[in-house]
Amino acid sequence: MRFYTLLAFCLLNVSANAQSSFCGTGIEDQAYLLNLRAANFNIDKADQGIIYIPLQIHNVGNDNAVGFFSNLIIFESLCTLNQDFLPSGMQFYLENEINYIRNTSWNDHPEFQKGEEMMLKNNYPNVVNCYLVANPAGNCGYYTYRGDAVALSKNCVGKNSHTWAHELGHYFSLPHTFYGWEGIRYSNGKATEDYQSQVFTSIENVERKNCKFQADNFCDTEPDYISNRWTCSGDGFSGSILKDTKDSTFRVDGTLFMSYSNDECMKRFSTDQMSAMLNYYNGPRANLKRVNVNPKYIASNPIALNFPIDSVVIPPAKIILSWQAIPNATYYNLQISRTENFTVVVKNLMVNTPYVELDSLISNKNYWWKVRAFSAFDFCGSSSEVGLFRTDQIVSLDDQTAANIKSIVIPNPISENQNFMLQNGKALASEDFILTSSIGKQYELFNKEVMGDHLIFTLYDTKPGVYVLSTRKASAFKPVKLVIKNK
Numbered sequence: 001m002r003f004y005t006l007l008a009f010c011l012l013n014v015s016a017n018a019q020s021s022f023c024g025t026g027i028e029d030q031a032y033l034l035n036l037r038a039a040n041f042n043i044d045k046a047d048q049g050i051i052y053i054p055l056q057i058h059n060v061g062n063d064n065a066v067g068f069f070s071n072l073i074i075f076e077s078l079c080t081l082n083q084d085f086l087p088s089g090m091q092f093y094l095e096n097e098i099n100y101i102r103n104t105s106w107n108d109h110p111e112f113q114k115g116e117e118m119m120l121k122n123n124y125p126n127v128v129n130c131y132l133v134a135n136p137a138g139n140c141g142y143y144t145y146r147g148d149a150v151a152l153s154k155n156c157v158g159k160n161s162h163t164w165a166h167e168l169g170h171y172f173s174l175p176h177t178f179y180g181w182e183g184i185r186y187s188n189g190k191a192t193e194d195y196q197s198q199v200f201t202s203i204e205n206v207e208r209k210n211c212k213f214q215a216d217n218f219c220d221t222e223p224d225y226i227s228n229r230w231t232c233s234g235d236g237f238s239g240s241i242l243k244d245t246k247d248s249t250f251r252v253d254g255t256l257f258m259s260y261s262n263d264e265c266m267k268r269f270s271t272d273q274m275s276a277m278l279n280y281y282n283g284p285r286a287n288l289k290r291v292n293v294n295p296k297y298i299a300s301n302p303i304a305l306n307f308p309i310d311s312v313v314i315p316p317a318k319i320i321l322s323w324q325a326i327p328n329a330t331y332y333n334l335q336i337s338r339t340e341n342f343t344v345v346v347k348n349l350m351v352n353t354p355y356v357e358l359d360s361l362i363s364n365k366n367y368w369w370k371v372r373a374f375s376a377f378d379f380c381g382s383s384s385e386v387g388l389f390r391t392d393q394i395v396s397l398d399d400q401t402a403a404n405i406k407s408i409v410i411p412n413p414i415s416e417n418q419n420f421m422l423q424n425g426k427a428l429a430s431e432d433f434i435l436t437s438s439i440g441k442q443y444e445l446f447n448k449e450v451m452g453d454h455l456i457f458t459l460y461d462t463k464p465g466v467y468v469l470s471t472r473k474a475s476a477f478k479p480v481k482l483v484i485k486n487k
């Protein structure tokens, strides 16, 4: 009953102050988590080394599939999230693909109840469920115990944001550093003692004697009374000076993720906060534990772009862009831009293959392109250099380079172990041809012979699937898609 009373209180607060709230995690939710952790006080100490925790992303858009969040920004945000959690030894990974939900009333939910309905209907079991929405009840984010998931505003997450770390701090039982002061505006013009009747917890003092029973119950997080978003000074502390109940003065530590300082200030969880999260993981959240996780990371070497080779002119239709397949990569982000600094991105695609086939681009234009590779564990990934190509309808007949050789494969699709012909491919007889599978495995095509103007290839033991046919020397031949079917 009390829970609903407090929720109603929060809603009043939000409607009075819409879009300005940082975090909507209720006092009652924080109390529940804190008590649950306290009740499991004697649980095992944290394991040694890195703990891999499965995280599920729910990308929420409108009924008409508009408004989904950019996958690239999701990965950049997750990269920051794992950097934020690294000192704790907790690292998140994607056990399943991103879940897309089309529902306007969940995407823009002014009230917590609607968000909780979304969570209860869509949560995956035994993972950390995170929902990316346009409006999480007027906040940047919140955790609710009833929905047992985190909702995050698409406007508040990104590579320079620590909102995700803050909300997952709640998920693993951490209260705010100013816990108890939610919704109260502190002023040092008023005696701090006089706030006690309004403040939900025992007000924390500079003196550490009772710190275990005051505010967030952590002794290595100093007093904090600021419950609205604030900016820190260069040293990470508040510019304003606060007074505790015994008139000792202090400045608030804005370096902690669980404070309400802004993103430039936040950079850490305290040691006791990290222990508490690990204890909570080992206890009430033991359902997240996995055995034999095999984390797959991506080497930081730059990705080589294969085709189009740099600065080449290509026809504007049926364009294949291909790049080096990266070991362990499961996602590739391709960006094509009309400007060199990527201010006008015309394609922003997330694919599972080391190539993309585009129907068309506007003719007679310059395009810059780059690729980033990620895995389900490696959200920072590695990048390519920026490549450049130009589209042009007319390709000179005298030009003996790749673009004008009619790269028609006959038949296509082909059946397993069937021969195929590259029409007018005689001039390429001395080139080394390769087939690249959708997972980046490469097969050298040794068996080829000239027949008239054409080249005939013989396939042995090539599994059905989608391949790219190309030459080792990227400039020799425009890669084409080749589909091999079951017999």
Ligand SMILES: [Zn+2]
Binding pocket: 023, 024, 025, 166, 167, 170, 176
């Ligand atoms: Zn919060």
